[in-house]
Amino acid sequence: MHSFWYRMNALLTFSLTILALLCGLASFSDNFNWPAPVAEVQVLNVNWFKKHPNGNDEVSLTMNISADLQSMFTWNTKQVFVFLAAEYETPKNALNQISLWDDIIPSKEDAKFQIHTTNEYRFTDQGSNLRGKAINLTLHWHVMPKTGKMFADKIVMNGFRLPDQYSR
Amino acid sequence: MDWQGQKLAEHLMQILLVSFALGAFVTGYIVGSFQLMLLIYAAGVVLTSLFTVPNWPWFNKHPLTWLEPVEAERHPKPEKPVAPVGKKKSTKQK
Numbered sequence: 056m057h058s059f060w061y062r063m064n065a066l067l068t069f070s071l072t073i074l075a076l077l078c079g080l081a082s083f084s085d086n087f088n089w090p091a092p093v094a095e096v097q098v099l100n101v102n103w104f105k106k107h108p109n110g111n112d113e114v115s116l117t118m119n120i121s122a123d124l125q126s127m128f129t130w131n132t133k134q135v136f137v138f139l140a141a142e143y144e145t146p147k148n149a150l151n152q153i154s155l156w157d158d159i160i161p162s163k164e165d166a167k168f169q170i171h172t173t174n175e176y177r178f179t180d181q182g183s184n185l186r187g188k189a190i191n192l193t194l195h196w197h198v199m200p201k202t203g204k205m206f207a208d209k210i211v212m213n214g215f216r217l218p219d220q221y222s223r
Numbered sequence: 224m225d226w227q228g229q230k231l232a233e234h235l236m237q238i239l240l241v242s243f244a245l246g247a248f249v250t251g252y253i254v255g256s257f258q259l260m261l262l263i264y265a266a267g268v269v270l271t272s273l274f275t276v277p278n279w280p281w282f283n284k285h286p287l288t289w290l291e292p293v294e295a296e297r298h299p300k301p302e303k304p305v306a307p308v309g310k311k312k313s314t315k316q317k
Contacts, residue, residue: 057229062276066236070268073244077264080248081257130255201257 081131082203090127094194094210096120096139102173104185104222112185114178114217120156120194121169127198127206128163135160136197141178142211143190153178155192187219228282236275243267 057065102115124135138157145151155174160166195209224232244264251260 057224057232059276059278062232062236063272065233066240066268066272066276069237070240070271073240074264077244077248077260081251081260084252130252130257 078202082200085129085131085198085200085204085206088127088129090124090198090208092122092124092127092196092208092210094120094122094124094212096192096194096212098192098215099171101218101222104218104220106183106221107179110183112180112183114185115173116155116178117171117173118155118192119169119171122167122194124160124166124196125163127196128166131200131202133199133201134162135166136199138195140193140195141190142193143184143188145180145182145184147182147184151180185217186221188217189213190215190217224278224282225285225287227285232275232282236271239271239274240267243271 097119098116099119100117102117104112104114106112118139120139122137124137127135136157136159139155141151141153141155143151154176155178156172157175160168191211191213192215193209193211196207198206244267247260247263247267250263251257
């Protein structure tokens with residue numbers, strides 16, 4: 056004969072299994088969302104551009120970053136992690152990717168933004184390849200869910216070129 | 224509770240939990256609130272446990288007919304043997 060605790064145990068275990076299924080369904084429902092993000096970056100100023108004693112180039116930029124990432128928020132989104140990376144090629148590395156700025160967007164309302172900033176993290180090369188370098192400024196994002204699969208994507212903005220000469 | 228009641232309790236528990244889960248998911252998805260889905264489901268779990276776990280009278284509609292004590296009286300339980308003096312022997316009396 057089933058006792059009180061037997062029934063309670065069966066109910067709790069079954070309810071947890073169903074909860075796991077609910078979370079799986081919620082994550083699956085994210086596949087039906089088609090994000091349509093927009094982004095734009097302007098390099099307003101090259102603040103300084105120098106070569107370190109150890110041979111590495113470094114540049115400091117002031118940028119205007121604007122984006123509308125509202126369409127990627129779903130009911131199952133906890134936050135969106137977004138970062139701007141400078142990408143370029145050197146003889147030594149096929150791809151160099153340097154994170155210049157990042158941010159965490161906690162809600163849909165905050166996902167449409169425009170900021171005026173210098174690079175948060177140092178733009179330093181492995182070597183001395185930055186003079187006159189053509190770079191892409193790529194906005195990457197990770198849509199972090201409340202439960203389940205994380206989606207990541209990017210927008211590549213090309214056409215930027217660093218100065219040919221070092222400057223203060 | 225009795226056997227029928229046990230079966231009823233188990234079925235009721237499964238049906239209620241799945242229904243609350245489905246309702247919670249649909250409501251949460253339409254409104255767009257993950258938290259609402261979890262709240263509805265949690266409320267459903269509590270309600271279901273109140274309905275199906277305790278020994279309610281409606282689970283005892285077909286009570287078992289236990290035998291009368293008469294049969295038991297005809298076969299009285301044997302008396303327990305007195306503990307033997309001296310060495311301990313492993314004697315068990317049925």
